[in-house]
Amino acid sequence: MTDFASTKALFHLPEGVIYLDGNSLGPLPRAAAARVQHRVQEEWGELLITGWNKAGWMAEPGVLGNRIGRLIGAEPGHVVLGDTLSIKVYQALAAALEMRPERRVILSDSGNFPSDLYMAEGLIKALGRGHELRVVAPQEVAGAITDEVAVTLLTEVDYRTGRLHDMAEITRRAQDAGALTIWDLAHSAGALPVDLVGCGADFAVGCTYKYLNGGPGAPAFIYVAPRHATCAAPALSGWLGHAAPFAFEAAYRPGEGIERMRVGTPPVLAMAALEAALDIWEGVDLTDIRAQSIALGEMFIAEVEVRCPMLTLASPRDPSARGSQVSFQFEHGYAAMQALIAQGVIGDFRAPDLMRFGFAPLYIDTEDVKEAARRLAHVMQNRLWGDPVYQARATVT
Amino acid sequence: MTDFASTKALFHLPEGVIYLDGNSLGPLPRAAAARVQHRVQEEWGELLITGWNKAGWMAEPGVLGNRIGRLIGAEPGHVVLGDTLSIKVYQALAAALEMRPERRVILSDSGNFPSDLYMAEGLIKALGRGHELRVVAPQEVAGAITDEVAVTLLTEVDYRTGRLHDMAEITRRAQDAGALTIWDLAHSAGALPVDLVGCGADFAVGCTYKYLNGGPGAPAFIYVAPRHATCAAPALSGWLGHAAPFAFEAAYRPGEGIERMRVGTPPVLAMAALEAALDIWEGVDLTDIRAQSIALGEMFIAEVEVRCPMLTLASPRDPSARGSQVSFQFEHGYAAMQALIAQGVIGDFRAPDLMRFGFAPLYIDTEDVKEAARRLAHVMQNRLWGDPVYQARATVT
Structure with a gap:
């Protein structure tokens, strides 16, 4: 069984942020910064053109x-x-x-x-x-x-x-x-x-x-x-x-x-x-990923449906018929997602009205899912999407 | 007039290496390492998906x-x-x-x-x-x-x-x-x-x-x-x-x-x-680049033609008819280039028989050119290309 507590430690996740947008851009693996730096300084810098062979590029x-x-x-x-x-x-x-x-x-x-x-x-x-x-x-x-x-x-x-x-x-x-x-x-x-x-x-x-x-x-x-x-x-x-x-x-x-x-x-x-x-x-079993992804998605749906009646599930209810993300339909989805991001939960929005949440077991655990649902409930119950600051559209949504 | 001594200091060049292959892959600008690191750690790591807007990606x-x-x-x-x-x-x-x-x-x-x-x-x-x-x-x-x-x-x-x-x-x-x-x-x-x-x-x-x-x-x-x-x-x-x-x-x-x-x-x-x-x-004038590139190329041709009679100029002799590189034809060009690289002068080879040298004034100066010609003369006069170690072909030449 893949040890997801160990894999989570291999990622850099910003303090206080729950990241449910790995279906759009995955977070930084801690080892990547040093690896890229090595490539830049020791390979490009020192090997120059010979890096194509010597460094295996x-x-x-x-x-x-x-x-x-x-x-x-x-x-x-x-x-x-x-x-x-x-x-x-x-x-x-x-x-x-x-x-x-x-x-x-x-x-x-x-x-x-x-x-x-x-x-x-x-x-x-x-x-x-x-x-x-x-x-x-x-x-x-x-x-x-x-x-x-x-x-x-x-x-x-x-x-x-x-x-x-x-x-x-x-x-x-x-x-x-x-x-x-x-x-x-x-x-x-x-x-x-x-x-x-x-x-x-x-x-x-x-x-x-x-x-x-x-x-x-x-x-x-x-x-x-x-x-x-x-x-x-x-x-x-x-x-x-x-x-x-x-x-x-x-x-x-x-x-x-x-x-x-x-x-x-x-x-x-x-x-x-x-x-x-x-x-x-290496060593991660995709069947473990799948089982945990389903568990996280099911938990999120259950928590959100109890707490946020204004949101309508837009993903298949049967977990075997959906991938590793869950989407909810909401008329003010764009602003609601901006408000949620301000609360430290990053998901994303897809036009015209979908709030989209990805569940990547490598770095998202059940505590994250529960906390994300609580913060989403806070946004919805307090109608934070009504704040004009969350309604201004950015280029990339 | 562009101050090429200043621009040279902005590049990392390995100790002892004269790099005449910037026409294939330019060397590392010193500022690039930190810039890439910032992008990885502060932008990807901290901004995650929001980097597309917030960091202007x-x-x-x-x-x-x-x-x-x-x-x-x-x-x-x-x-x-x-x-x-x-x-x-x-x-x-x-x-x-x-x-x-x-x-x-x-x-x-x-x-x-x-x-x-x-x-x-x-x-x-x-x-x-x-x-x-x-x-x-x-x-x-x-x-x-x-x-x-x-x-x-x-x-x-x-x-x-x-x-x-x-x-x-x-x-x-x-x-x-x-x-x-x-x-x-x-x-x-x-x-x-x-x-x-x-x-x-x-x-x-x-x-x-x-x-x-x-x-x-x-x-x-x-x-x-x-x-x-x-x-x-x-x-x-x-x-x-x-x-x-x-x-x-x-x-x-x-x-x-x-x-x-x-x-x-x-x-x-x-x-x-x-x-x-x-x-x-920023602030570099391409006419300065051109003038200096021609000066370097002319100097290299003159030095090489005096010292290395076995090499035949394959580039136009008229500098206004050539770009920022100089090529010489030599039957054993591949091995000779490998031998030259072992002497710390990196140029490259293009099949079937061209030894190619690029002159980038941003980081190559007249001293580099003279020293490169001296080392090339050493390779040629001592017939170092005859050493089997230099004849083994790598994937990328």
């Missing part, structure tokens, strides 16, 4: 990719880091469409993160071949997988409500219909057990700054199933995805397997923070 | 983009940071092709950095509309600009030889022929004066880890001329390029001007290092 996207691979049930050697999640979505989608040239539909759902849909839109427009982005309600996805569908593009956990897709079932249905699957694991990696191999997933992408705690702007990752490794064509064919990047050949030759999904120069400083964050995951 | 790609804009002669508000250079090439190229739908040729040259060509190749393949990547010799570019050419894709300074294109002249010719121009400024930004506005350039892209000293894997930048700001279609249409990213709308609407060239979450840790690096550029 060039190999790191694969090394760290493998460590993430373990957390999402991927085969070793089939996950690589780099770029942002949006770019990785584009890569996976471009490769998938190329593999199903006779089909024209990208199937997604209205619970997908908008950037995934935007990237699909941009790709379709660029291709100019009459592809269609078909967006259905989440519960209609399974039924909408027809033989027109080239690929499904779905985020396993809905960023607003936490609703969870049945990855195994949808993947099975897609494959029965001859379609490919791309799974966005942004709210899954580090939040719950993911079994890419077991599900037979074709492609997966995700970010590392949420439950994996890699830091703001930490790199994304991509997985390509081994059976597609040699046929997935890299539309973003950058030099580091070339079979021999330092031969500087005139024409592109895709690298071996997942290596071809690398594009440009790796984000060396960011990878140092991520490495420290991934150290914490 | 979200706005930083534009703020730092503007500071780079000053160094490349761009109008304020038309440069933005993000992703890698390869991705930025793709964005510019996709937008340019869209703007010249009736033309099919991308004109580049054999001196371009291979990743630019690879990205063009990938885009052409994805588009499937019969575009052609026409690669001519550098000196044939101007004559090859016909009315078939949709866009020229050129790196101003050749990464191998340092040969400099005439940006103003080629841009004029391209525009006379109805073509667009994309300038890759990887080896120009911070190396010599660039006047995007004066040249009437359409698009420019570049990286920040070479002469700008932003650190390994520091983000790239892109410039779009104001006259194209509303018609350049972002093929990589990510959420942070959306007109209202946090409205989470179902369909993509491109943001204002250069904002639409943002894609995903900005690289927050990397931007802290870059900010410290850009501070050094």
Whole structure:
């Protein structure tokens, strides 16, 4: 059993703050500061250009990719880091469409993160071949997988409500219909057990700054199933995805397997923070994470529903049908969340009216959850959201 | 006049090392370590998710983009940071092709950095509309600009030889022929004066880890001329390029001007290092940089040609025709460079036979140049490249 009291001690959490927004940006692993400093001073400062070899910077996207691979049930050697999640979505989608040239539909759902849909839109427009982005309600996805569908593009956990897709079932249905699957694991990696191999997933992408705690702007990752490794064509064919990047050949030759999904120069400083964050995951069992995440979420729902009748649960009530977050609907949700943050409980708000709370067992315990519910009740019972100071909108909400 | 003795003191350079590879990765600005540490501990650690607004992370790609804009002669508000250079090439190229739908040729040259060509190749393949990547010799570019050419894709300074294109002249010719121009400024930004506005350039892209000293894997930048700001279609249409990213709308609407060239979450840790690096550029005059860079390069060529008859100059002899680097051809260049690095002079090697030396006046002075030439002469005169220890190839050369 994972010892969550020990893992909590590995994070820096500001005094008095209960942090329920690790589903957006995970907190600072204590070891990350020294790791980044080492990278800056001892590696960049002392090794200069030779750091690419001597400090292993060039190999790191694969090394760290493998460590993430373990957390999402991927085969070793089939996950690589780099770029942002949006770019990785584009890569996976471009490769998938190329593999199903006779089909024209990208199937997604209205619970997908908008950037995934935007990237699909941009790709379709660029291709100019009459592809269609078909967006259905989440519960209609399974039924909408027809033989027109080239690929499904779905985020396993809905960023607003936490609703969870049945990855195994949808993947099975897609494959029965001859379609490919791309799974966005942004709210899954580090939040719950993911079994890419077991599900037979074709492609997966995700970010590392949420439950994996890699830091703001930490790199994304991509997985390509081994059976597609040699046929997935890299539309973003950058030099580091070339079979021999330092031969500087005139024409592109895709690298071996997942290596071809690398594009440009790796984000060396960011990878140092991520490495420290991934150290914490060594020895952590995702089934323990899942059990504790459910316990925390259930406790929060129960406490809030008793104390805050103005809030309406917007997440699935059945914990097995939701990820590691709980959302409540409230007309004045934005201001209420600002008021709650002023009380030291950080969650976030998603338009138009959702107050969103993430539960990361690595550093959130039952005492935190009870205290967060008490402070939320204080905000609601005293109608603090009515204060104009909490109503002014910031850029990022 | 820029005081280069003062700027040199702002960099950390390892004891005994003369660093002539800032054209590949600039050295550590002393202030960067503390800046990154502050970002990690005080911003990520203490502000957590609120750092996006409170610490200005979200706005930083534009703020730092503007500071780079000053160094490349761009109008304020038309440069933005993000992703890698390869991705930025793709964005510019996709937008340019869209703007010249009736033309099919991308004109580049054999001196371009291979990743630019690879990205063009990938885009052409994805588009499937019969575009052609026409690669001519550098000196044939101007004559090859016909009315078939949709866009020229050129790196101003050749990464191998340092040969400099005439940006103003080629841009004029391209525009006379109805073509667009994309300038890759990887080896120009911070190396010599660039006047995007004066040249009437359409698009420019570049990286920040070479002469700008932003650190390994520091983000790239892109410039779009104001006259194209509303018609350049972002093929990589990510959420942070959306007109209202946090409205989470179902369909993509491109943001204002250069904002639409943002894609995903900005690289927050990397931007802290870059900010410290850009501070050094405040008050630095690029004409001083250019004059001193030429003086250093001329001195190095003279010293090396006297002392090392086995080396053949591979860069243009006319300093006005080359960037801020000097390359020499030598059959055993790889091993000779390894031997030189063992002597404390770091340059680099580019296949098949080029020894490459970059001169960055911010931290390289005339004494460094003379001493580097002396050590190179020691390597050559004693035939140290013959030692097998220097012949073993590493991954990154």
